[in-house]
Amino acid sequence: MTIHKINSSDLENDYTLIAIHSNAEAYKLAFEINLKLKTNLEKFPIDITFEGNNSIFELYKHVSETYNTILYLISNKSYDDTKVDSPSLFDNLSVSKYLIPELKKAEYLIKIEGGGFKIESLIKKLNEIDLIVSCYSAKINNNKSKYNLIFE
Numbered sequence: 001m002t003i004h005k006i007n008s009s010d011l012e013n014d015y016t017l018i019a020i021h022s023n024a025e026a027y028k029l030a031f032e033i034n035l036k037l038k039t040n041l042e043k044f045p046i047d048i049t050f051e052g053n054n055s056i057f058e059l060y061k062h063v064s065e066t067y068n069t070i071l072y073l074i075s076n077k078s079y080d081d082t083k084v085d086s087p088s089l090f091d092n093l094s095v096s097k098y099l100i101p102e103l104k105k106a107e108y109l110i111k112i113e114g115g116g117f118k119i120e121s122l123i124k125k126l127n128e129i130d131l132i133v134s135c136y137s138a139k140i141n142n143n144k145s146k147y148n149l150i151f152e
Contacts (some may be wrong), residue, residue, distance in 0.1 A: 009124075010079070012145060013070055014113065014114075015111050015113045015149070016111070016112040016114075016117070016136055016137065017109060017110070017111055017112075017121070017137070017138045017139070017140065017149070018109065018110040018112070018119070018123060018126070018136065018137055019076075019106035019108075019109055019118060019135060019136055019137075019138040020106060020107065020108040020109065020110065020126070020132055020134075020135040020137065020143070021105065021106055021107060021132070021133040021134045022107055022131050022132045023107070023131075023133075024131040026058040026060065026073070026108070027043070027052050028131060029073065029108060029129075029131055029132070030042075030043075030060045030073050031124070032071065032129045032131050032132075033036050033080050033129065034062075034129075035108075035122070036125055036128065036129050037085055037122070037125060037126075037142065039047075039064070039071060040062050041060040041061045041062045041073050042059065042060060042061060043058070043059075044059040044061045044078045044151075045058055046059070047059055048099065048148075048151065049128055054096065055073060055078035055079075055097040056076050056078055057075045057076070057147060058074070058075040059072060059073070059074055059075075059151065060072065061073075064115065065115070067090075067091070067114075067115040067117075067119070068115055069113065069114045069115030070112075070114060070149065071110065071111070071112050071113075072097060072106070072109075072110065072111040072112075072113075073108060073109075074108065074109045074110075074111065074112055074149075075099070075107065075108055076098055076099050076100055076103060076106050076107055076108055076109050077096055077098055077099075077107050078096070078097045078098075079095070079096060079097070080101075081147040081150065092146040098108055098142060099145075099148050099149075100145045100148060101142075101145065102140060102141075102142060102145060103140075107139070109138070110126075111149060119125060119137055122136060123137065
């Protein structure tokens, strides 16, 4: 198995991140985004997981060769069922885990790599989708969170 070492150049901001507030399921949101933006977000064969953690973050991907762009829809919140050792009323506690902890209020993220999108126009179109409560451009300063956004 090959080992890929991440250096500081991998963490540079060569992408745009949009935070989305929505209570919809990921597949419904992806479908509505596809209709509105005329994209083809498809479920990525592998979800995002971390070693030693039961959290699973769903991932959808769209590649546009016309615009030389990759668009990802990522769930930011995962529920980790943990067993409680001491006897209590609740045997299992569902704990929320976040892919990007700085954006705890955002249920989903859109990561755009490459291309020349007008982000303001894109956000305006996304806000027109009924399933989306609100969305906005987001910035991350924490390197650990930036590592979490490296998928491939």
